[in-house]
Amino acid sequence: xxxxxxxxxxxxxxxxxxxxxxxxxxxxxxxxxxxxxxxxxxxxxxxxxxxxxxxxxxxxxxxxxxxxxxxxxxxxxxxxxxxxxxxxxxxxxxxxxxxxxxxxxxxxxxxxxxxxxxxxxxxxxxxxxxxxxxxxxxxxxxxxxxxxxxxxxxxxxxxxxxxxxxxxxxxxxxxxxxxxxxxxxxxxxxxxxxxxxxxxxxxxxxxxxxxxxxxxxxxxxxxxxxxxxxxxxxxxxxxxxxxxxxxxxxxxxxxxxxxxxxxxxxxxxxxxxxxxxxxxxxxxxxxxxxxxxxxxxxxxxx
Numbered sequence: 001x002x003x004x005x006x007x008x009x010x011x012x013x014x015x016x017x018x019x020x021x022x023x024x025x026x027x028x029x030x031x032x033x034x035x036x037x038x039x040x041x042x043x044x045x046x047x048x049x050x051x052x053x054x055x056x057x058x059x060x061x062x063x064x065x066x067x068x069x070x071x072x073x074x075x076x077x078x079x080x081x082x083x084x085x086x087x088x089x090x091x092x093x094x095x096x097x098x099x100x101x102x103x104x105x106x107x108x109x110x111x112x113x114x115x116x117x118x119x120x121x122x123x124x125x126x127x128x129x130x131x132x133x134x135x136x137x138x139x140x141x142x143x144x145x146x147x148x149x150x151x152x153x154x155x156x157x158x159x160x161x162x163x164x165x166x167x168x169x170x171x172x173x174x175x176x177x178x179x180x181x182x183x184x185x186x187x188x189x190x191x192x193x194x195x196x197x198x199x200x201x202x203x204x205x206x207x208x209x210x211x212x213x214x215x216x217x218x219x220x221x222x223x224x225x226x227x228x229x230x231x232x233x234x235x236x237x238x239x240x241x242x243x244x245x246x247x248x249x250x251x252x253x254x255x256x257x258x259x260x261x262x263x264x265x266x267x268x269x270x271x272x273x274x275x276x277x278x279x280x281x282x283x284x285x286x287x288x289x290x291x292x293x294x295x296x297x298x299x300x301x302x
Contacts, residue, residue, distance in 0.1 A: 037086035042070030054124020058085025064288030083209020135232035150257035154218035243267035248279030
């Protein structure tokens with residue numbers, strides 16, 4: 001497997017990002033290893049909050065939430081998915097599959113970091129991967145906060161907004177990571193913040209994973225990941241640990257998906273779910289402290 005690694009100097013002087021990098025190796029399918037980056041902030045003996053980002057962001061997305069979480073005594077662990085942030089970036093695109101992403105995060109979180117009693121906070125692809133981990137290893141999790149995410153099986157229409165995004169991601173000549181983040185927010189990101197989202201990708205050879213992700217979302221019933229996601233749903237429907245949806249009110253991609261999670265997952269029944277007012281798809285950017293407070297209140301109340 002050919003692997004690209006973003007030079008460290010690309011991450012120097014990022015705004016509001018004083019966190020120390022941490023690294024662990026996970027196995028690649030060819031017998032080698034991939035270096036995965038993660039943040040690990042707060043008391044080492046505090047309750048673990050696992051913050052999983054989506055497409056095409058990285059752990060920088062959680063920079064406004066981490067200080068709020070750690071001030072409340074929580075341990076915040078925020079990995080960069082393989083292909084994103086400071087994590088290694090395999091190439092070509094065919095090296096990225098849904099199953100491999102789940103396995104890489106499983107190895108990091110369980111085999112390397114041995115996390116347990118986890119509060120999962122997941123958004124976008126963080127949910128597509130994180131909810132699979134919950135279903136396949138429910139004993140590792142104490143509760144879940146799902147924000148602007150879902151677990152598709154390809155049995156329902158993914159919607160016009162997603163189809164437009166997928167087409168754009170494949171046809172745009174230069175994949176504009178920072179601009180994509182900006183378009184997915186209700187607030188206008190500062191130029192230095194947009195640059196920070198561009199930082200992991202010095203040129204277009206580094207964005208293979210980002211371009212491939214939209215094609216990995218199960219959009220038809222014959223998708224390679226459909227059977228695994230259907231099996232995950234069978235477990236999630238019985239998952240009776242506390243489950244909270246904290247969706248924003250301004251996300252066209254996942255609008256309405258919170259109702260499916262609330263209706264189908266046992267631990268989401270009869271719960272006071274949260275709506276983050278004024279947030280777009282990347283609600284961590286728009287309303288990060290508010291989402292963090294919702295997580296803190298959920299942990300304390302359950």
